[in-house]
Amino acid sequence: MCDVADRRLSVRILQRSPIPLDLDFTCDSGDVLAIFGPSGSGKSTILRSIAGLYRPEHATIRADGEMWSNTASKAFAPPHRRAVGMVFQEYALFPHLTALGNVMTALGHRPSAERRSRAEELLGLVHLSDHQDRRPHQLSGGERQRVALARALAREPAVLLLDEPFAAVDRTVRRRLQDEIDELRRTLEIPLLLVTHDFDDVVRLATHLLILDHGRAIASGALADLTSRPDLPWLRDAVGLGSVFEASAVRRDPEHGLLALTFDGGTLLASDREISAGTKVRVRIAARDVILATRAPDGLSLHNVLAGTVSAVNDDPALDSVVVQIAIEGVRLLAEVTRDAIGRLGIGVGTPLFALIKSVSIEILADFRQT
Amino acid sequence: MDWTALRVSLWLGAGTIAILLPFGIWLGRLLAVHQFRGKVLVEALVTVPLVLPPTVLGFYLLVMFGARSPLGQAFQSLVGQTLPFSFEGLLLASAIANIPFVVQPIQRGFEAIPSDVRDAAACCGLTPWQRFTRIEIPLAWPGILTAAILAFAHTLGEFGVVLMVGGNLPGETRTLSVAIYDRMQAFDDRSAGVMAATLLVIAVATLMLTTTLSRRVGVRRG
Numbered sequence: 001m002c003d004v005a006d007r008r009l010s011v012r013i014l015q016r017s018p019i020p021l022d023l024d025f026t027c028d029s030g031d032v033l034a035i036f037g038p039s040g041s042g043k044s045t046i047l048r049s050i051a052g053l054y055r056p057e058h059a060t061i062r063a064d065g066e067m068w069s070n071t072a073s074k075a076f077a078p079p080h081r082r083a084v085g086m087v088f089q090e091y092a093l094f095p096h097l098t099a100l101g102n103v104m105t106a107l108g109h110r111p112s113a114e115r116r117s118r119a120e121e122l123l124g125l126v127h128l129s130d131h132q133d134r135r136p137h138q139l140s141g142g143e144r145q146r147v148a149l150a151r152a153l154a155r156e157p158a159v160l161l162l163d164e165p166f167a168a169v170d171r172t173v174r175r176r177l178q179d180e181i182d183e184l185r186r187t188l189e190i191p192l193l194l195v196t197h198d199f200d201d202v203v204r205l206a207t208h209l210l211i212l213d214h215g216r217a218i219a220s221g222a223l224a225d226l227t228s229r230p231d232l233p234w235l236r237d238a239v240g241l242g243s244v245f246e247a248s249a250v251r252r253d254p255e256h257g258l259l260a261l262t263f264d265g266g267t268l269l270a271s272d273r274e275i276s277a278g279t280k281v282r283v284r285i286a287a288r289d290v291i292l293a294t295r296a297p298d299g300l301s302l303h304n305v306l307a308g309t310v311s312a313v314n315d316d317p318a319l320d321s322v323v324v325q326i327a328i329e330g331v332r333l334l335a336e337v338t339r340d341a342i343g344r345l346g347i348g349v350g351t352p353l354f355a356l357i358k359s360v361s362i363e364i365l366a367d368f369r370q371t
Numbered sequence: 372m373d374w375t376a377l378r379v380s381l382w383l384g385a386g387t388i389a390i391l392l393p394f395g396i397w398l399g400r401l402l403a404v405h406q407f408r409g410k411v412l413v414e415a416l417v418t419v420p421l422v423l424p425p426t427v428l429g430f431y432l433l434v435m436f437g438a439r440s441p442l443g444q445a446f447q448s449l450v451g452q453t454l455p456f457s458f459e460g461l462l463l464a465s466a467i468a469n470i471p472f473v474v475q476p477i478q479r480g481f482e483a484i485p486s487d488v489r490d491a492a493a494c495c496g497l498t499p500w501q502r503f504t505r506i507e508i509p510l511a512w513p514g515i516l517t518a519a520i521l522a523f524a525h526t527l528g529e530f531g532v533v534l535m536v537g538g539n540l541p542g543e544t545r546t547l548s549v550a551i552y553d554r555m556q557a558f559d560d561r562s563a564g565v566m567a568a569t570l571l572v573i574a575v576a577t578l579m580l581t582t583t584l585s586r587r588v589g590v591r592r593g
Contacts (some may be wrong), residue, residue, distance in 0.1 A: 053490045079493035086494040090486035096509045105505070106495035155496055 015057035027191035037212030041112030052079035064158030083298040085157030091148040106154035143175035241287035270362040289361035290335035374548035399477030423472040429535025461537035480514020
């Protein structure tokens with residue numbers, strides 16, 4: 001078996017034009033690194049460089065224990081020699097081939113006798129067994145996306161690259177596909193890179209985040225750390241602040257449509273009727289949905305009252321609200337409150353506080369139901 | 372009815388396609404996919420035969436094929452006969468005159484393939500040659516087919532260039548369209564009429580074939 005360092009993707013890209021890029025990052029197997037940024041910031045160029053479809057001025061790209069690009073030593077593996085699975089923005093299916101034919105095209109490394117059965121297997125994995133003889137124009141947007149995913153997986157890639165994979169599908173399909181990809185990445189054990197300009201993709205799929213602006217990483221790291229950082233005005237503009245953390249569903253209360261979740265900081269009650277006990281979920285709580293109190297209140301309709309300590313206060317004079325970071329055991333929760341409230345409650349670093357959260361404000365992101 | 376002339380015409384058409392398609396696929400793809408210095412000039416040169424009067428084209432081809440030109444001398448020393456007024460010379464002239472009819476549809480055919488599809492083929496592990504044969508050729512097929520049919524139909528109808536370069540030698544360079552002219556000059560209206568009708572039938576049949584084939588391609592592809 002390869003060790004983790006061997007399967008790590010490491011990327012160093014430096015170029016001045018046409019799109020300036022100055023980046024240095026890694027992605028370990030099993031991680032999902034979201035590259036997030038406005039259009040034109042060079043996101044797709046990064047993926048294309050990793051795939052070998054684009055040659056930046058200076059690049060060192062290592063994956064699968066091999067050197068794929070090294071401009072210093074003039075080493076360059078052409079795209080067809082790189083074990084890369086890539087899902088293109090518009091899917092880029094071969095229009096003259098059926099879904100099965102599309103997937104089989106990427107199975108050239110397998111003996112020809114096995115290709116058909118392997119392609120059928122992969123289409124089954126993305127729930128498209130019934131559609132394997134259809135051509136791309138006979139498939140819906142979501143179905144095309146699944147064929148593209150099956151085709152990318154067919155190569156048995158050492159790196160999976162997704163370029164704005166949900167840009168062309170509607171919201172409902174998007175949710176389902178996000179869940180499917182999240183399920184897949186748990187079985188894949190390879191680095192997965194996701195380029196997106198929609199923060200929804202990030203919170204639902206990513207474990208790590210790289211925020212790109214004008215070709216530079218203005219922030220990068222584990223998602224949980226970044227989303228709780230109140231000093232990223234750009235993030236704040238894009239999504240509003242929030243905190244994301246992992247939790248487990250422990251008990252369902254079907255009568256009231258409630259779900260009990262445990263996380264590092266305690267227990268939460270969320271409003272949900274679908275998720276069964278025992279599943280792991282990712283939870284997001286928007287900063288503006290968190291109410292702060294200095295004493296534990298009673299006589300409230302609220303379910304969730306969490307005790308914690310203020311670990312940071314971010315007061316940006318340009319904004320009307322102040323972001324307070326509360327440490328609740330290992331989890332950092334963000335609350336957005338008025339400047340007036342800070343004064344009235346006497347909030348400063350170290351102040352013990354109670355965070356009040358309505359159960360409907362707890363957004364359950366990807367759930368990993370067994371199918 | 373001059374059967375020999377019909378045979379010369381059909382051979383000329385088939386020969387022109389055989390020579391021009393590989394060249395047209397190479398050049399059309401080059402122009403569609405690659406950006407290079409002088410591309411505009413190449414594209415203009417490709418189109419020139421389309422806008423030149425056939426007599427002007429024929430004149431330059433004759434000069435190019437002549438015994439004093441390097442090409443004419445090389446051909447003569449290799450084959451032992453002169454290029455002008457031979458079937459080979461006529462075939463070469465026909466191929467040159469048909470370049471625009473072949474290169475342009477093929478170029479459009481390759482241009483219609485999204486660059487993402489090309490890239491996806493590379494990411495599927497296909498080598499450049501496999502990408503060309505398994506993805507690009509099938510997708511550019513309507514353009515290639517149009518090119519072949521246009522070249523064939525245009526060769527059958529070509530008159531000026533044939534007369535300038537090939538002359539009017541029975542069984543060698545007298546094509547059906549030249550034979551029609553020849554019969555008219557001799558006041559043989561009946562023969563001319565039969566041959567004209569033959570060309571008309573071939574033209575209509577060719578166009579019907581194109582439409583049918585491209586519709587079939589369309590159904591296959593949506």
